[in-house]
Structures are given as C-alpha cells and as structure tokens.
Amino acid sequence: MKPINVGLLGIGTVGGGTFTVLKRNAEEIARRAGRPIQITVVADKNLELAKAVTAGACRLTDDAFSVVSDPEIDIVVELIGGCGIAKELALKAIENGKHVVTANKALLASHGNEIFAAAQKKGVMVAFEAAVAGGIPIIKALREGLTANRIEWIAGIINGTTNFILSEMRDKGLSFATVLQEAQRLGYAEADPTFDVEGVDAAHKLSIMSAIAFGNSMNFDKAHIEGISQLEAADIKYAEQLGYRIKLLGITKRTPEGVELRVHPTLIPAKRLIANVEGAMNAVLVKGDAVGATLYYGKGAGAEPTASSVIADLVDVTRMHTADPGQRVPHLAFQPNAMVDLKILPLSEVITSYYLRLRVEDKPGVLADITRILADQQISIDAMIQREPVEGEEQTDIIILTHQTREMNIDAAIVKIEALTAVKGKLTRLRLEELL
Amino acid sequence: MKPINVGLLGIGTVGGGTFTVLKRNAEEIARRAGRPIQITVVADKNLELAKAVTAGACRLTDDAFSVVSDPEIDIVVELIGGCGIAKELALKAIENGKHVVTANKALLASHGNEIFAAAQKKGVMVAFEAAVAGGIPIIKALREGLTANRIEWIAGIINGTTNFILSEMRDKGLSFATVLQEAQRLGYAEADPTFDVEGVDAAHKLSIMSAIAFGNSMNFDKAHIEGISQLEAADIKYAEQLGYRIKLLGITKRTPEGVELRVHPTLIPAKRLIANVEGAMNAVLVKGDAVGATLYYGKGAGAEPTASSVIADLVDVTRMHTADPGQRVPHLAFQPNAMVDLKILPLSEVITSYYLRLRVEDKPGVLADITRILADQQISIDAMIQREPVEGEEQTDIIILTHQTREMNIDAAIVKIEALTAVKGKLTRLRLEELL
Numbered sequence: 001m002k003p004i005n006v007g008l009l010g011i012g013t014v015g016g017g018t019f020t021v022l023k024r025n026a027e028e029i030a031r032r033a034g035r036p037i038q039i040t041v042v043a044d045k046n047l048e049l050a051k052a053v054t055a056g057a058c059r060l061t062d063d064a065f066s067v068v069s070d071p072e073i074d075i076v077v078e079l080i081g082g083c084g085i086a087k088e089l090a091l092k093a094i095e096n097g098k099h100v101v102t103a104n105k106a107l108l109a110s111h112g113n114e115i116f117a118a119a120q121k122k123g124v125m126v127a128f129e130a131a132v133a134g135g136i137p138i139i140k141a142l143r144e145g146l147t148a149n150r151i152e153w154i155a156g157i158i159n160g161t162t163n164f165i166l167s168e169m170r171d172k173g174l175s176f177a178t179v180l181q182e183a184q185r186l187g188y189a190e191a192d193p194t195f196d197v198e199g200v201d202a203a204h205k206l207s208i209m210s211a212i213a214f215g216n217s218m219n220f221d222k223a224h225i226e227g228i229s230q231l232e233a234a235d236i237k238y239a240e241q242l243g244y245r246i247k248l249l250g251i252t253k254r255t256p257e258g259v260e261l262r263v264h265p266t267l268i269p270a271k272r273l274i275a276n277v278e279g280a281m282n283a284v285l286v287k288g289d290a291v292g293a294t295l296y297y298g299k300g301a302g303a304e305p306t307a308s309s310v311i312a313d314l315v316d317v318t319r320m321h322t323a324d325p326g327q328r329v330p331h332l333a334f335q336p337n338a339m340v341d342l343k344i345l346p347l348s349e350v351i352t353s354y355y356l357r358l359r360v361e362d363k364p365g366v367l368a369d370i371t372r373i374l375a376d377q378q379i380s381i382d383a384m385i386q387r388e389p390v391e392g393e394e395q396t397d398i399i400i401l402t403h404q405t406r407e408m409n410i411d412a413a414i415v416k417i418e419a420l421t422a423v424k425g426k427l428t429r430l431r432l433e434e435l436l
Numbered sequence: 437m438k439p440i441n442v443g444l445l446g447i448g449t450v451g452g453g454t455f456t457v458l459k460r461n462a463e464e465i466a467r468r469a470g471r472p473i474q475i476t477v478v479a480d481k482n483l484e485l486a487k488a489v490t491a492g493a494c495r496l497t498d499d500a501f502s503v504v505s506d507p508e509i510d511i512v513v514e515l516i517g518g519c520g521i522a523k524e525l526a527l528k529a530i531e532n533g534k535h536v537v538t539a540n541k542a543l544l545a546s547h548g549n550e551i552f553a554a555a556q557k558k559g560v561m562v563a564f565e566a567a568v569a570g571g572i573p574i575i576k577a578l579r580e581g582l583t584a585n586r587i588e589w590i591a592g593i594i595n596g597t598t599n600f601i602l603s604e605m606r607d608k609g610l611s612f613a614t615v616l617q618e619a620q621r622l623g624y625a626e627a628d629p630t631f632d633v634e635g636v637d638a639a640h641k642l643s644i645m646s647a648i649a650f651g652n653s654m655n656f657d658k659a660h661i662e663g664i665s666q667l668e669a670a671d672i673k674y675a676e677q678l679g680y681r682i683k684l685l686g687i688t689k690r691t692p693e694g695v696e697l698r699v700h701p702t703l704i705p706a707k708r709l710i711a712n713v714e715g716a717m718n719a720v721l722v723k724g725d726a727v728g729a730t731l732y733y734g735k736g737a738g739a740e741p742t743a744s745s746v747i748a749d750l751v752d753v754t755r756m757h758t759a760d761p762g763q764r765v766p767h768l769a770f771q772p773n774a775m776v777d778l779k780i781l782p783l784s785e786v787i788t789s790y791y792l793r794l795r796v797e798d799k800p801g802v803l804a805d806i807t808r809i810l811a812d813q814q815i816s817i818d819a820m821i822q823r824e825p826v827e828g829e830e831q832t833d834i835i836i837l838t839h840q841t842r843e844m845n846i847d848a849a850i851v852k853i854e855a856l857t858a859v860k861g862k863l864t865r866l867r868l869e870e871l872l
Binding site for chain 2: 017021022024025028029030031032033034129135136137140141144145146147148149150215273276277288289290291292293294295296297298299304305307308309310311312315316319320321322323324326327328329330333334335338
C-alpha cells in the first residue's frame with residue numbers, strides 16, 4: 001500500500017529519535033499501521049545536523065514553511081517547541097488540510113483552544129501523546145481507556161528533572177542547589193532550569209490532562225504553580241520521619257465548586273506506589289469512579305521514549321487518515337459540542353492537608369499558642385514532631401501535619417503564627433495528599 | 437444522535453457493574469462517544485436477578501440466542517464466560533454482523549484465532565480490553581500506545597487472587613493453605629480456586645498479551661503454567677532476606693530462538709516498582725526497544741473496574757461502528773495479513789536465573805559437592821545462605837541464587853544434587869527475573 005508521507009519539523013533530540021526509531025522498526029510499524037510511514041522531508045535550521053542524522057534518506061530543507069504547504073505531505077510532525085514559529089507552522093499546516101503530530105506542551109497548554117478549534121473546522125487531527133509524560137501512553141489512557149469513568153482526580157510526577165533532583169536530595173541528604181548542579185552536569189537539567197524546577201513544564205502537562213479528564217477547556221493561565229527551588233533538605237528528612245516522601249505533583253481534581261489545578265511539592269505516604277517513583281521517571285495516578293486508581297509509569301523524556309509517543313500518534317493518524325471526522329477520537333476526549341466551562345478554583349478554596357515547619361524559641365507556652373491558633377481556624381492536628389534543641393541552642397524546630405482544611409484557613413493561621421514573638425522567621429508550608 | 441443499541445449477555449458481577457456504570461455515567465459517556473450507548477436487552481438465565489438489577493430499564497430475556505440475532509442490536513456484550521455457550525453466541529453474533537465486546541479470556545486464549553478470523557471475514561470488531569487485567573487499559577497500551585516499539589518482553593501480575601495470597605503469606609508469615617481459606621472467606625478466591633492458584637487464568641491473559649505484542653497467533657496451549665499452591669512460607673522469607681519478593685508473574689519474551697510464554701512464581705528485586713504491588717492489585721510491565729520499561733497498575737478484577745474496560749470498548753466500537761474496517765485497530769495489533777508464526781520455546785530452552793532451596797545434612801563437604809555439580813553445568817552462583825542448624829537438629833537449609841542459565845542445565849544439576857546422599861528430599865526451585 002502507498003506509504004504515508006511525513007514532514008518532520010525539527011531534528012533535535014526528539015526529532016532525531018523519531019527518525020531513528022521509525023527507520024529501525026519500519027517493518028514492524030508498517031505491519032501494525034497497514035502501510036509504510038515514511039519521513040519524506042526534514043526541516044531544520046541546522047542543515048548539517050539534519051544531513052548527519054538522516055544520511056540521505058530523505059529531502060532536507062531549512063524552510064519549515066515549505067513543508068507545511070507541500071502537497072505531497074500528509075502529516076506534519078512539529079518538534080520545534082515553544083509558542084512562536086511552532087504555533088504559526090501548526091496553524092498553517094492545519095489550514096492546508098494536514099494532520100499535525102506534536103510534542104509541544106507549551107503550545108497546547110497556552111494555545112490549545114485555538115489550535116483544536118482550527119483543526120476541528122478543517123477536519124484534521126492534532127495528535128499530542130508525546131506532549132505529556134514522554135513515552136507513557138497517558139493521553140490515550142485518559143482519552144480512550146477510561147471513557148467509562150467520571151474522572152475524579154489526577155496526580156502526576158510529570159517532570160523528570162525535578163523528580164531526579166528530589167530523589168537525589170533524599171538519597172544523599174544534599175541541598176537543592178548542589179543537586180541541581182549535578183543534574184545539569186548529567187544532562188537531566190537544562191542550563192536554564194527555570195521551566196522545570198519552578199513547575200511550569202509540569203503545569204503545561206497538567207493543564208492538558210485536566211482538560212481531557214473533565215471535558216473542560218485549556219486553563220493553563222489559571223493554574224497554581226510552585227516549584228521545588230525553595231525546598232530544604234530538612235523538610236525531606238522530617239517528611240521521611242513522619243512516613244512521607246516529597247514529590248513535585250501536578251494535581252487536578254473535580255470538586256462540586258470547581259476544578260483544582262495545581263503544581264507544588266507534595267507529601268505522599270511512603271507506601272504509595274507513586275511515592276516510590278525515583279530518578280527521572282514519570283508516573284501518573286488517575287482516579288476514576290468505576291475503575292478506582294490506576295497508575296501509568298515510564299520514562300517521561302528522552303529521544304526514543306518521546307519518539308515512541310510521536311510514532312504511536314503517527315500510526316493512529318495513519319489509520320484514521322481518511323476517516324469521517326465523526327469516527328475519530330475527539331481531541332480533548334469529549335465531543336467539541338459537549339465541552340463544558342468548569343471554573344478553576346482559586347488556591348484559597350482548595351482543601352488539602354498541610355505540613356508546617358517552624359523555628360521557635362525553646363520555652364514553655366509556645367506550642368500552646370500555636371495549637372490554639374490552629375484550633376481557632378478549625379484546623380486539627382494529625383501528627384507533630386518537636387525536635388530536642390541541639391546542646392547550646394535556644395531554638396528548635398516544630399513540625400506539624402494537619403488534617404484536611406481549606407487553604408484560606410491555613411493562610412490565616414500562618415499569619416497569626418508568624419506574628420508570635422517566640423516564632424522565628426517564616427514558616428515553611430507544604431501540602432500533603434493521601435492519594436486514595 | 438441515535439443511540440447505539442447494546443445487547444448484554446449475562447448480568448452477574450461484571451454484567452451488573454456494566455449496567456450500573458453505563459447508567460450512572462450515561463451523560464458523560466455520551467459526551468465522549470458522540471451518541472448515547474444504551475443497553476436495550478439483557479439476557480440471563482436468572483430472570484429474577486436481571487429484573488432486580490435493571491429495574492425495568494430494558495427488555496429481559498432468558499434466551500441469549502434471541503439477542504445475537506436481534507436486528508435492533510448493534511453490539512453484543514458477552515459476559516457469560518467459559519468456552520461453551522459463550523463461544524457459540526460470540527460466533528453467532530459475528531455471523532449476524534454484530535460487533536462483540538467480551539471479558540472472556542478463556543474463550544480468546546483458546547479460540548481467539550477462530551473468532552478473530554470470523555470477525556475479520558464479516559468486517560466486525562471483537563473488543564476485549566476487559567479480558568486482561570480488569571480495569572487497566574493494557575490492551576490499548578500494547579495495541580495502540582506502543583506501536584512504535586519492538587516489544588521485547590512483558591511481565592505481569594495479572595491474577596489478583598494469587599497476588600493477594602502471596603502478599604498475605606509474606607505479611608503474616610502464614611502458609612498457602614491458611615491464606616487461601618482467608619481469601620475464600622473475603623471473596624478474593626473462588627470456592628474452587630484451581631484456575632487462579634494454578635496459574636491458568638494468568639496464562640489465558642498472558643497468551644492474549646503475547647499475541648498482541650509480537651504479532652503472533654494465540655498459543656495458550658503451549659504456555660508453561662505453574663501456580664503458587666506448592667510455594668512455602670519459608671521460601672518467601674528466604675527470598676526477602678536476599679532482597680527479593682515472590683510474585684506470580686506471567687512472562688512473555690521475544691528471543692532469537694522463539695517466544696517464551698510462561699507463568700510461575702518468580703523472585704523479583706524488592707526495589708522494583710512491580711515488586712511492591714500488593715493485595716489483589718494487578719500490574720503489567722512492558723519493555724519496548726524505544727520507550728524502555730513502562731508499567732500499568734490498577735484493579736484487575738471486580739464489578740466496576742472490569743465494567744470500566746467493557747464500556748471503554750463500547751465507546752471505541754461506537755466511534756468506529758460504521759468505519760471502513762481498514763481504519764480500525766487490528767484485533768491483534770498487527771494487520772491480519774501481517775501476522776507471523778513465531779515458535780513458542782519449550783521451557784527447557786528458556787534462560788533465566790534460579791533460586792534453589794535444599795535440605796542437607798550438616799556435615800563437611802556437602803557444599804563442595806553441590807557447587808561442583810553446578811560448576812559442571814556451567815551454572816555460576818550469585819548469592820548463598822547457609823542457615824545455622826537449629827540446636828539439636830542435624831539438618832539445615834541451603835539457599836542458592838544462580839546467575840542466568842538455561843533451564844535444561846538447571847534440570848540436569850538438580851537431578852545430580854538430589855542424588856547426593858547428604859541431600860534430603862526434593863530440592864525447591866524457583867525462577868528469578870531482574871526485570872530490567
């Protein structure tokens with residue numbers, strides 16, 4: 001059968017991986033897809049690199065716009081990244097009636113509503129399995145595997161860099177800054193790690209999953225985003241003593257009042273499977289009303305794992321290429337005319353549990369003042385550690401785990417606790433999820 | 437849009453769950469599927485039960501054959517189980533041009549080749565997500581999510597009953613027989629638990645996954661099947677001392693000589709995520725050449741988890757209902773004309789590592805004799821425990837972990853070791869997998 005013609009935009013890490021895997025497994029992929037999938041043209045500013053990777057196997061160009069208007073091309077794979085030229089190219093490809101496969105989470109989280117509307121209008125597919133959790137087929141699981149369920153919540157370790165850093169901090173008792181340097185040396189973190197360590201990358205992925213789970217529009221701009229750069233090794237140690245691990249989680253939850261959409265360091269009971277996901281691995285826990293909790297685990301980044309998802313999309317698109325659009329899986333899991341506009345809850349209305357660490361003068365009555373303030377805000381205490389002060393020191397740490405309460409209550413309590421004269425400096429507050 | 441009409445055969449646990457979830461989430465499912473999915477008729481021998489569950493919401497009959505020939509019905513859901521009447525009904529439904537959704541692993545493992553061929557000929561779909569690992573969308577992951585990959589191996593905890601029993605044996609140090617009784621009392625094990633505890637159920641599921649992974653035909657009859665009824669609490673304890681957990685794994689692996697297809701108790705390093713899957717939960721680890729290892733975890737049985745998969749299939753079939761068969765995902769992942777016939781390796785040719793436990797007289801030279809026998813068979817030792825004999829006893833246990841070797845070599849060594857006069861009774865042999 002006639003091959004399907006793919007135009008590949010960007011031959012960097014993921015583009016190179018896609019080229020390599022598609023070539024290596026060409027025969028097996030064709031046996032699955034029903035026809036060969038071939039990269040016909042590669043566009044990259046760096047023609048030398050493109051030449052080296054492709055070794056004469058296909059046409060090369062440094063003009064990506066020529067690819068999205070090339071009549072020979074059936075599917076455009078956008079692996080340039082970012083929201084600039086990538087957006088223009090994706091929209092142009094759609095306008096020209098081409099299907100688009102992309103790994104670009106930033107683009108979809110910020111401009112997904114516009115892009116999917118354009119694709120819908122043109123009757124083409126935009127596939128994006130590679131945009132979330134690398135090689136893990138989590139988009140497919142959410143969008144197709146769990147269609148019977150009312151999804152209640154999703155909690156995911158969806159950024160490998162931060163999970164690597166947290167694993168190392170715990171294992172070796174090192175500070176964030178020290179481990180970040182190591183991660184940069186090993187290639188697990190970028191030279192400018194902001195997007196990863198401050199939680200932005202995780203929030204992009206979370207926004208996409210949230211939309212699919214609840215049939216809601218994309219709401220990245222309303223996500224609460226908190227990274228791990230402020231996390232201290234002491235908190236990881238105290239959490240461990242209390243039976244918890246700290247992970248950077250992306251959490252989205254449907255509540256009667258609205259949808260929670262938040263990325264922050266989170267204490268999780270150490271016995272949960274997801275608490276034991278170490279190093280640069282990703283895992284997503286999905287709670288459905290029928291299926292209960294299911295977990296999906298694998299490599300969340302890297303050339304070939306991400307290529308695995310890009311190519312899975314290529315096979316899907318190849319199969320559905322000429323189909324009536326009504327038969328295809330909707331971009332955001334729900335039919336376009338059945339999307340809703342659920343409110344994203346402000347963080348102050350979120351209900352969760354808390355870990356509080358504060359430094360206090362070691363004198364009588366301090367604990368009574370603190371517990372009184374918590375009680376006044378209707379916050380009950382689940383566990384507490386009061387560290388014996390080190391010989392010669394007059395200050396010590398108090399660590400408190402609370403039961404569930406509303407964020408605005410804890411905010412109010414924190415203001416009052418920090419105002420106590422026996423309390424030194426700022427209080428450290430982390431959120432805690434049982435994930436059951 | 438016009439609803440799709442489903443005929444449900446069997447309103448037992450899974451049938452009841454399917455009815456309940458489809459009703460509870462009707463609106464959300466229709467928003468995903470693009471049209472309502474309604475159960476139009478239920479067939480069950482027990483009309484009283486059917487009446488109680490459906491509460492007048494649909495037609496009832498005790499004649500399942502009337503459903504598979506009912507012109508109003510678009511999709512038949514077969515939840516009767518077994519290979520008798522269920523097979524007749526499935527084939528009849530296909531013959532009448534109806535799509536079939538089934539949770540029947542025994543039927544597909546034993547007669548899948550015939551059933552899929554019939555469906556192919558008629559241009560209808562047979563969907564079976566619920567047949568493997570309950571609510572975990574593992575068929576979809578293998579068949580669609582990982583299409584880029586050459587699958588190297590699959591290792592799964594795919595029987596909840598046995599995993600529950602093993603978890604309890606380890607936690608409480610109890611014998612198989614004691615825990616089995618408890619499992620039966622709690623409803624985790626059937627009155628006749630043979631299919632579960634002897635590994636047959638796991639082998640059914642494994643055979644289905646193996647066919648999909650490698651594009652091979654169904655080969656249940658060639659699987660090596662070993663259950664957990666012979667497992668002793670002592671082995672679980674010794675394994676733990678050596679850093680391993682014992683799980684009943686279904687393993688299928690592609691080797692240059694052929695495909696391994698085996699179910700047996702297996703030692704796994706305790707630090708692996710899958711080693712920490714406890715109770716009645718299921719998990720499947722899939723190794724692909726591009727994506728690396730991915731893991732899928734969730735409830736492997738129960739009314740609503742299994743219904744979750746049945747309904748996901750209903751949504752898939754509803755979407756692809758009128759599509760050109762060429763656009764549908766092939767039943768066994770590979771196009772029917774691209775299936776191969778890979779040889780299933782006899783167990784004697786399988787290469788793995790081993791745990792050996794033997795009872796010996798506590799006297800000099802015994803260990804030397806044993807290690808000599810292993811060396812003569814080219815088997816090298818990875819770790820060993822020699823237990824100090826209990827005061828007053830003249831016998832003790834020796835536990836040996838070997839490096840990888842071929843099963844025929846260990847067989848030969850075992851015969852010779854058991855022939856030593858200092859060795860008492862039969863040697864216990866378990867297989868060990870690193871799963872990396």
